[in-house]
Amino acid sequence: MGIKPIKKVNVGQMVFDQMQEQLIRGEWKPGDKLPSENELAEMFNVSRITIRQALQKLSALGMIETRFGEGSFVREADVGENMNALVPMMYLNKNSNFQVFEFREIIDAEAAGLAAERATPEAVEELEKILKDMEKYNKAGNVKMFGQKDLEFHFKVTQMTGNSLLIQTNIILRRILEISMEDVIDKMGCEPAMYYHTKILDAIKKKDHDSAMQLMRDHIRNNRKYYD
Template identity: 45%
Template sequence: MDIKPIKRINISDQVYEQLKNQLINGVWKPGDKIPSENELVLLFDVSRVTVRQALSKLTTLGLLETKLGEGTFVKEITPGAYMKEIIPYIYLNKDSAREVLEFRLIIEVEAAGIAATRITDNDIFRLERSLRRMEEYQNDLKKYVDEDLHFHMIIAKSTNNSLIIQVNNIVRDIIRETIRNITEEIGSEVGLKYHRLLIESLKQRDSARTKENMREHLQRALEKLN
């Protein structure tokens, strides 16, 4: 017999889903004040603790904000808020890491080429400092991963293209987890090598070479996962 245990559904999750749907469907719009905790307790017929848990989750996601003495209000909903919700439910194994790398190949290669034509001396200085920190943090995975991500974000910001910067900000947490996954799998030497090459081609403002370095960097990581 194909019988599976019955799963108990968390009550606060049910409240959270219903509140979130009010936001998604536009029932509550940005700037609107939502019902108070007391009103929500009565509406859902649940405890105050349950309501607070649901509201806390929505606030953490950046969908709601509480103003002292005024109440809870709807914030402007952005794609980044939904990405934050997705991340905890994603286990970044080899397959998902591969998909993120393929996405990065599409976005970051062209972005690197643009950055080479617009990068400033101060940006170069920041990249060199980031590289030194990565070399220093090779035995500290968390610090190394954070600095690796920071390096790529500097390049994205160097494009001076608001859309490229925003896309990178939206997916930065997923990229961070992928970098961690890859570093655990293949180590740091390959990444450090290509970061050095990227700095050199960016210094020369060589767009074609910078694109090629970024492509090889991400492609090499992709091959290592296969």
């Protein structure tokens, strides 16, 4: 049996990711006071230094603010302050979920059209592999991995445009899109995504700009109806 490399676990990153998710999901709401460093250290079973580093990162992203002598508080969302804060400052609620769908309808639909025009055989092959992985996880009932591959499909379509601004925007928004995708799959299941992704891939393979764009738009609108 060959030796398998040992995966390093970044405890600080794991703490930060969980705290960020709490904020994005609205478990800690704007204006709420966070537990103290000691309380958080006990909750996560880590050192106060690790907690302090996570809090500093959240503060740098504009998600929380620390008031001397009072503690750390969740900031009100204000995406206008700077572009880099766009993801963390968008806390998920019904209204912001609709904003995510509006964003995706605009970006993903146009990206699908461009992808159909610019698709290479290699890129199409990668999309086909992602779709096969989605089908595999769907049959296995692994909803979490299905959701990850679903988002990967959308990101790959955007990459196929070759437009660095579109690609970078998805990278900036990745965390909020991941959490939104998990929520969508939980509500609607996997079959609608399989249906639309298969149709979209077929349109891209045929280099049918209009069909790819319309199918992607229909796909996003279908997702949105589960929130009406």
